[in-house]
Amino acid sequence: MMSRRKFLILTGAVAAGAILPAQISAKTQFVETAEEVRAKRRWAMAVDVSKCTECVKELVAKTGNPEVKPPCVVACDRENNVPEFEDKRIDPQWMRIAKLKLNKPSVNPEEFYIPLLCNHCEHPPCVQVCLTQASFQRPDGIVVVDIHRCIGCRYCMIACPYGARSFNFRDPMEGLKEVNPEVPMRAEGVVEKCTFCAHRVDKAVAEGKEPVPACVEACHLYGKGALTFGNIKDPNSKVSQILRDNLAVQLRANLGTDPHVFYLKLGGE
């Protein structure tokens, strides 16, 4: 038989156990509920491939460097504290430019350029496989990594169909000249990737403005304005209009991940 004393201690402990975690955990006070956000906002990006190609081709011709970083990539690196390492094998890169060529060069020898970044999928495989729910999708569709939860198993890198994720083989601080305090620093041993500049998005939404990620801003300021970012839940947003008027292509759409970076004007029309 359990003594009364023991019983009381036990019930007390159970009660404390049930109440305390809720008290201790800093519950975020949301202005809007997840459902409200989901109904109102879904961020997406549209890429005008012909403009992007024009910009990169010009830059390559001007600098003579076939691996030149266009304004969007430079801005992303700076904004998000993406480190720079000599060794390409371990150098993290959130945004990068890829050269595309039709598999039949005799039909079309032309080269096209497209930016690659996290696609912020509707059904993100990285979130599906993450051991610790460190990778998660926000109600507004942005996929982010909680670096405090990430154990660095790299399963998400294997699962990502778009190679969007980088592992910090080295401490990012070693590869940075300056640090943007607006963006949280990552440590060695965790995975990182593009966040659609979530910090800018949140700030702009709070101020009631249109959010502009760093790459999009740089693309319009110094490039050809190939990138458009916006809310596809809003039918009047620029990105919604563009997607209505064009044949948009998603990368590896057959996987059913429903990526939210759309590529338009692949033929340069």
Added chain:
Amino acid sequence: MAVEFKKINGDSLPYFALVVILAIVTAAGFYAYVLDHQIAGLNGLSNRVPWGIVNAGIPYFIGLSAGSLIVSALAGVFNIKKYKVFSRIAAYMAAAWIIAAILSIALDIGKLYHFMNAVRYFNLTSIFSWNAFLYSSYFVICSIYLLVQFEEMDRATRFMAGLAVFWAVLVHSGTGAIYSFVYSKELYHSALTPPMFIVCAITSGLGLLLANLYFTFRFTKRELDPSLIRGLALIFAGLMMILGYFLAVEGLEKGYIPALHEAVQFVFLNPGASIFWSFWLLIVFGIAIPIIIVLNPKTGYNLKWISLAGIMHAALVFAERFYLIVPGQVFPEEYLPGYELESLHTLEGYIVSYTPTIIEWAQIIGLIAMVYLIYVVGVRIFALIPERAVEEDVDVEVVKE
């Protein structure tokens, strides 16, 4: 007649020498881990190939564990008395290998001190998350199974044996699914991998067990009946054939898809890369030659030869894990089908080679040494091996020779 299990004396000089050597190799493995995480660039990993041989250690060790346990427990489940002589040693090894597997995860991940997050934030859709639970529960089941055997609780042993086999199949299918459910990599995605993992687990676990038994009995100068081993060796050979069959079906199916022609050619017909060697060495030295050794009447009854076959197979199953994990990462995926893509700022679109470094090998070899250290110490502390393992003793009809 009941089988008598007895501890070994373990007071000879060679015994202590063995313990010391194994301890040094184990320590070297952990030191390699420390170096690997302190100094960047000591491993062959990259952002394109983030999973290397330390990761391959996870399915490899779990395979050895599951295989060993299935062999041990089948004796209990089907009440095959003659194999009961091996059931303790096999269950003990199973528990030791699962420790190596869990440590392999620990050595592989980038943030070890975040490890408990895998328990705190369980993700229902993550197969790896499920496996973290399965591995730890599997270890508990192994231990209880071993305990009821020590206590000679017959009914409980049979029940635990059944549960252990079920759990081992679950654990190892789950491990296969970690890789094969990844739909973004064509070379990973396959429904055949989980069953192939089970077969591969039994063959590698059994192969190593055969060698283990031979060396243990020889070293302790106890009597081991070749006809007992012969029965296990035949199961071993039969399952290796099934493994070969699985590999053939898998390879042919991938080769049938035009989109994968280049990748398949790269994997199977490119002697310049380690992937080619991992596959063909497995086929020749890991499957074909061991099968010939077992089936050839001149060598198939000789314990020495059978152990050699067992070791060859078990060692090359590691190559099978390499072949399973690495090619899918090395060969680039098509982001926009029909277009050749080359990234200007990363290595996407290129074949990125992966060569394991000595630091990575040291970690794997260290873990293997650790398992044998656990084993060598274990046979001294626990009554794991029978005094003599002879057919008549265990009173079953003689295998035809």
